[in-house]
Amino acid sequence: MSTHDVPHDSHDPRGLHDAHGHHASYLAPKETFWATVKDWATTVDHKKIGVMYLFAILFMFFLGGAAAMAVRLELWEPVRVVTSTTPSGTTTTEVTGQLFAADAEGTSIGPGNNVYNRIFTLHGAIMVFMVIIPSIPASLGNFFLPIMLGAKDVAFPRLNLLSWYVYLFGSIFAVTSIILGGVDTGWTFYTPYSTTTDAQHWRVVFMILGAFILGFSSILTGLNFVVTVHKLRAPGMGWFDMPLFVWAIYSAAVIQVLATPVIGITLMLLVFERVFRIGIFDPALGGDPVLYQHFFWFYSHPVVYVMILPGMGIINETIAVHSRKKIFGYRAIAFASLGIAAVSFLVWGHHMFTSMSELASTVFSALTFLVAIPTAVKVFNWIATLYKGSIAMNTPMLYTLIFLFLFSIGGLTGLPLGTLSTDLHLHDSYFVVAHFHYVMMGGTMMGLMAGIHHWWPKMFGKMYAEKPAMIAALIVFVGFNITFFSQFFLGTQGMPRRYASYVDEFQFLHQVSTVGSWLLLLGFLLHAGVFIHSLTQGRPAPQNPWGGLTFEWEAASPPIEHNFEHEPICRHGPYDFESTVPPGWKPEDYPLPPATAPVPQGVVVARH
């Protein structure tokens, strides 16, 4: 739909109608290039905001990934100081195995290690604050939550735009601190190291302020979603008629609103401690460093459920649609999502078993096992959904299976970490690093990849090349396992985390892990290529390529500005595959189970 078709008349000043009188796609450009830029810069359209978030998040993912590649490269071999004596009696020492420049004058390894320490901090801070926390809610959540509810937009569209600008602003703050040297505290900023390191305050303060600002973006997004779910559901849609993706985003949004203020306050206290020396965390001033850990993890544990719940939400959609099967145990999954959100606030101490009292550790260990139960139940429900389904093998389904595989490993390896006696050995080792990469990357990121491929035709109106995408997914899967499974062994054998170097006995496993990281890079580069190819040369997508039943498949591909021509009415459940012809499909093209006679599109046969 080019702009030349848009009639300029007073009834349609914004050019929303094309020559055929239909509404234009949300992606349609305006009259001039700068008008289009202004449109996107001032938009309150949740779809445009979601797309901007998506590309920003993918960009930050590559930035954080570059830092990870550097980290794994440094760990290819340990740092060694080789001393040799020349025949004339002079001793020379040489530092080997350090990727980053050591200091020019001497053989001290500290400066080179410092660069490594700043790079792993960068990797963690970017990935946690700028990628994974907003990943699904801000991109796919923004785009699809209103549409799935049949709404035109979120409850507070202007607040949505504000959250995007706050995200940009916070990211710029953080990236600026990185460009100007970065910090070496780890993304957790533990005290008193973070309050006493680095003579110049501003670098640490900048990074902390960046995280603080980003927190507001998260709160605004969460607030918007909670109100939207409560208030903007389509007629006929009760709570238990909503897609489970919405339940997942809603549960995550509740955590975002309740928990994020705690990290905001904590980061503020950290800045005050550094700058004004108030003495809350630094024992030299009468403070308690473990108090900081409690404050920090009180937010940072619930936030990992902000990370994973939306990923699980996507899996609900992809597994149902691509198996053409009603989700097994809808209510169990809905309540499990809420339950996980609630219990997530009770388990933060499991990050601190080696710095708390025995009583506190015991209580937190018991509660940690409690939160494992609804999570396991969800996995059982998904596998049960596959039973007697009609399962297509495409990229979204492949990523769904990859999610199930990798997230199961991540979840199961949480058991030795939640178990007190084994955690005394595994805490702060590579075992923990492997565990959280399996759940965060193998869980959330694979869920994001499943969602992007599932909804790509809807968002951009283009199909992507299926075979290269599936090959890329397999490369990512193999590369991921090589990179991170080896790290479980590193951990149990005694390799601590956040180490710039290590003793010789760990070298082989580190090299295995590094080779895996190269495969991961290859896989993601391939994906980027598939996306670019699709945007530039992909064939146009139909309204409902997969046969989904939720409201987004009733909208055009890509949707018009206000999502729907007419407000949709909820007439069937989100997963009633055995009784409903999907929107946009002709009944003769869509096989219904034999027990049911073919029905016209949209007519209800039975509600769940």
Added chain:
Amino acid sequence: MTAASLLEATSRPLLATLTFAQDVDAPGLWQRLWMGKNAGSALGDDTDAMYIWLWWFCVFWFVFLMALMVYFVAKYRRRPGVAAIVSPAHNTPLEIAWTVIPTLFLVYIFFRGFQGYMDKLVSPGDAVEMRLTAYKWNWELEYPNGGNSPATAVIGARSVPVFYLPAGVNIRLRMNSRDVMHAFWVPAFRIKQDIVPNRYTALWFNANDPSGDKTHPLDANAATARRLLDASAPDFIEEFKGVPYEDHWVFCAEYCGDEHSEMAAILRIVPEDAFNRWLPTTAEDPNASPADVGRAVYTVKGCASCHSLDGSPNTGPTWKDVYGHEVELADGSRVPGDANYIRESILIPGAKIVKGYGNNMPPFVLSERQIDGVIAYMRTMSVHAGGNAAPPATAPTDPAAPPGTPAPAPN
């Protein structure tokens, strides 16, 4: 039989079964695969039994779930024109079962973990207490008689302390930090505890006897092992000649800055009788000369990990040719390297930073005798060793001499 003794009685045979070990003391296949070798203590082996039980628990359920998943994907793959078979979307008995059964397993796992944890954290009443201090980036262990282990080993990039400890004795470490958070991790004992600046934390262990009658140095420590048997080596200890020993790593496990990854130590487990013969020799000797006191301080207080004696640069400036020379500071000024300079550098290291080095040294609390000793020791390795006279304004140097050669003494 109490629960604890029942647990203990079943742990070892259970470990042997699960790890396919012929001999309970030899590591089984899975223990070797996961941990590298068997633990250095009985409680460590119990932790391994728990871990390997969990490993098999996870393998069983993971393989079961993934096999089901793959089977369903294959069996129910989409056939064009064929709808999915109708089946119920919930099954209350099944859902209750798969909620209750995992819960029961998790309750069992929690309790077993809790028991192992309490065993490892609550030290026996008869434990010998030793003091451990952590600081950026080294460890200091003080024996009950106030003495320290003088041995060090060079691993990778730094010198690390070697702490001799007796086997078969309950040892409790009361720990604290001089600066930031650290953590004391002995992978071989499967124990770890954070070290905090504002209070004590503690852990305890009982090390197994060194296996067999062979010495077991860490692979990277082979050079030190050879030196131990060499009577001419400077750190040769007569009381340990020929005794079996086993080395275990200590790693700092809480990020603490630039050299966090170099903050290691070695626990060297020796037979109790040999240790008891040697321990009195570590006590401070009132008749030692100041230079000997300084030499002991150099190793036991950790100066060795950052300051060399041969002129080579490290985290901190070398001690060679400091006393009696001029020192150039980071701000460009020059100060005499005299006794006052050395004293201030120990007590308030941040006051004067040498050019080319960072502000990395924490303040040390040394007795007057120890400070005297350091000064005397540094005098022995300086060409300007005579008295406290100011050095010449410029020490004449020969530009053609290879680096590291001391400047010729003025006459």
